[in-house]
Amino acid sequence: MELAVLLKQVPDLAEELEIDASGTDLEREWMTLVTNEFDDYALEEALQLRDEAGGSVTCLALDTGSADELLATCLAKGADRAIKVGSFERQPDSHTAARAFATALGRVPHDLVLTGVQAIDDLDGQVGPLVAAELDLPHVSVVTHIAIGPGGRAATVNQEYAGGVVAELEVDLPAVLGVQTSRVTPRYAPVSRVRQLMKTAEMGHVEAPTDGGSGLVVEAMALPQTGAGAEMLGGGADAVADRLVAILRERGLLKA
Amino acid sequence: MSNDILVLVEHRDGVVAESAHELLGRARQLAGSSGGEAVAVVFGSGIDALAGQLGAASRVLTVDDPSLAQPTPAAYQAALVAILRERQPLLALVPNSGIGMDVAAGASAATGLPLAAYATAVEVDGGAPRVTCRIYGGKIDATVRFRDGRGIATVVTGAFPAAAGQVAGSPPVERVALPAADSRVRFVALHRPEAGDVDITREAILVSVGRGIGEQENLEIVGELAGALGGAVSSSRPIVDSGWLPRTRQVGKSGLRVKPKLYLALGISGAPEHLEGMRDAELIVAVNTDPRAPIFGVAHYGATVDLLDLVPALTRRLAG
Numbered sequence: 085m086e087l088a089v090l091l092k093q094v095p096d097l098a099e100e101l102e103i104d105a106s107g108t109d110l111e112r113e114w115m116t117l118v119t120n121e122f123d124d125y126a127l128e129e130a131l132q133l134r135d136e137a138g139g140s141v142t143c144l145a146l147d148t149g150s151a152d153e154l155l156a157t158c159l160a161k162g163a164d165r166a167i168k169v170g171s172f173e174r175q176p177d178s179h180t181a182a183r184a185f186a187t188a189l190g191r192v193p194h195d196l197v198l199t200g201v202q203a204i205d206d207l208d209g210q211v212g213p214l215v216a217a218e219l220d221l222p223h224v225s226v227v228t229h230i231a232i233g234p235g236g237r238a239a240t241v242n243q244e245y246a247g248g249v250v251a252e253l254e255v256d257l258p259a260v261l262g263v264q265t266s267r268v269t270p271r272y273a274p275v276s277r278v279r280q281l282m283k284t285a286e287m288g289h290v291e292a293p294t295d296g297g298s299g300l301v302v303e304a305m306a307l308p309q310t311g312a313g314a315e316m317l318g319g320g321a322d323a324v325a326d327r328l329v330a331i332l333r334e335r336g337l338l339k340a
Numbered sequence: 341m342s343n344d345i346l347v348l349v350e351h352r353d354g355v356v357a358e359s360a361h362e363l364l365g366r367a368r369q370l371a372g373s374s375g376g377e378a379v380a381v382v383f384g385s386g387i388d389a390l391a392g393q394l395g396a397a398s399r400v401l402t403v404d405d406p407s408l409a410q411p412t413p414a415a416y417q418a419a420l421v422a423i424l425r426e427r428q429p430l431l432a433l434v435p436n437s438g439i440g441m442d443v444a445a446g447a448s449a450a451t452g453l454p455l456a457a458y459a460t461a462v463e464v465d466g467g468a469p470r471v472t473c474r475i476y477g478g479k480i481d482a483t484v485r486f487r488d489g490r491g492i493a494t495v496v497t498g499a500f501p502a503a504a505g506q507v508a509g510s511p512p513v514e515r516v517a518l519p520a521a522d523s524r525v526r527f528v529a530l531h532r533p534e535a536g537d538v539d540i541t542r543e544a545i546l547v548s549v550g551r552g553i554g555e556q557e558n559l560e561i562v563g564e565l566a567g568a569l570g571g572a573v574s575s576s577r578p579i580v581d582s583g584w585l586p587r588t589r590q591v592g593k594s595g596l597r598v599k600p601k602l603y604l605a606l607g608i609s610g611a612p613e614h615l616e617g618m619r620d621a622e623l624i625v626a627v628n629t630d631p632r633a634p635i636f637g638v639a640h641y642g643a644t645v646d647l648l649d650l651v652p653a654l655t656r657r658l659a660g
């Protein structure tokens with residue numbers, strides 16, 4: 085089973101996001117990036133499937149300058165190969181990313197392509213279905229519980245709907261799957277090992293188109309206008325607790 | 341080309357999803373300013389009768405075939421692409437659900453129509469759609485237009501009131517031929533959730549925890565607080581994915597929709613997928629150390645203290 089995993093980094097939501105001077109993009113100068121958490125789940129699933137069914141895991145990331153750290157982390161977790169794709173100043177839109185990944189996958193054997201079901205910056209849609217359309221492969225998103233069928237010709241997956249309802253689907257391979265979560269918590273890669281691999285690991289590189297574009301014109305980016313928002317209760321934990329008890333009592337929400 | 345606003349309708353067991361009413365209600369208003377019609381698009385088998393639930397649409401297009409009896413991404417996408425190519429609407433609204441996420445981006449790639457994802461607002465201005473997309477986990481709104489004035493938007497559940505789409509009537513049904521069938525993804529079975537020990541949709545008070553709780557051990561003090569309040573513990577998805585709580589306690593898009601009298605959100609950021617499940621609660625109190633957490637956008641009261649300090653302080657006052 086040849087498994088390919090498509091990964092990217094996204095802004096760390098624990099840091100404050102700011103809008104740049106143009107008013108149409110984030111201020112990216114000092115931005116901290118982290119691996120898209122759903123891509124992390126996709127990688128963990130790929131590693132688990134390889135350990136079950138044999139084969140290898142190849143991780144692909146667009147070469148945006150920070151791809152080395154991302155891919156070294158994949159290798160530290162046990163991926164067999166890492167490939168940088170194209171050459172980009174920064175993470176492009178999903179349509180452009182999908183074209184580049186599709187081109188690269190033309191040179192990477194794959195029975196199954198796994199990627200995160202979504203990312204927080206997928207303004208023009210999710211990469212999985214876009215790559216599948218480029219390669220004319222079947223695709224399922226919001227997937228958990230991947231199981232490879234006999235002979236590796238098909239896989240069964242669970243697709244999640246609202247209310248905990250789950251559809252079990254069978255999909256012919258090769259296919260692209262958008263992973264919602266992994267069967268176990270993604271493994272951890274020690275920072276020292278990642279640092280070392282960034283220096284020593286051999287990473288492949290595949291040329292890919294960098295054009296395409298999303299077809300969207302961003303008029304503005306802004307912090308959401310959420311109406312009045314919450315009334316904030318100041319002070320420490322004790323002061324907040326006092327206020328909350330008073331609020332709940334006033335509304336008749338306290339027992340006795 | 342037309343100025344119509346298409347809506348992809350989801351349905352199960354003969355009932356259209358709430359998203360259909362939300363989207364059709366908005367489509368009807370938008371069609372008024374675009375000079376087109378609100379058109380419902382339904383895929384399935386034996387679905388003519390669903391038109392009776394789609395009174396907000398001017399017309400219903402169906403692709404009706406036994407092979408579409410259960411939604412599968414490949415078949416749904418092929419059907420949607422065929423309709424988009426033939427009808428060339430001004431805008432197609434697709435729910436940002438499992439099925440919607442399956443088909444919308446693929447349809448965008450196949451038709452060349454751009455896609456605006458995570459939409460929370462849509463208007464028609466100067467004859468062309470303008471879409472507001474809530475991205476970065478709810479922390480940023482991007483306002484976008486389509487390069488050539490036409491496109492697809494996946495819309496977050498709850499973005500528009502369902503009431504505007506709950507209109508009596510049974511619009512005419514027009515059948516569209518099934519495009520070349522794509523059977524590379526096949527339906528096997530539908531699994532419905534088993535009832536849990538606690539039905540969080542019936543609880544008046546929910547103490548809900550997110551990843552901010554840090555360690556599984558901390559669930560204990562949260563349970564004590566829920567006990568003191570006479571409520572139950574619910575959570576965001578990552579807590580359930582970690583196996584710390586059963587799936588039946590999950591609030592949100594792939595969990596349950598709850599409407600308690602009190603929803604106390606502890607260490608939950610307020611991602612759109614979570615807000616979908618709890619924004620209609622009567623009183624929402626959010627505790628999160630990040631003053632910019634999107635949960636404060638829907639909460640009535642908020643505090644930026646550490647939940648591990650607040651929870652015992654609150655329990656002491658209630659128990660004592």
Ligand SMILES: Cc1cc2nc3c(=O)[nH]c(=O)nc-3n(C[C@H](O)[C@H](O)[C@H](O)COP(=O)(O)OP(=O)(O)OC[C@H]3O[C@@H](n4cnc5c(N)ncnc54)[C@H](O)[C@@H]3O)c2cc1C
Pocket residue numbers: 201202226264549550551552553575576577578579590591592593594595596606607608609610611612613614617627628629630633645646647648
């Ligand atoms: C198809 C799909 C369906 C999904 N369905 C659901 C769903 O049904 N339900 C759901 O919840 N999610 C769902 N998600 C996941 C969703 O996108 C988010 O990842 C998730 O809601 C985040 O959970 P969280 O708020 O607990 O974690 P985080 O986003 O990591 O937030 C943790 C928060 O805790 C705060 N915090 C940290 N420490 C403390 C402290 N000591 N005291 C107070 N605050 C603290 C942080 O500031 C942060 O805001 C779905 C995603 C997808 C793609």
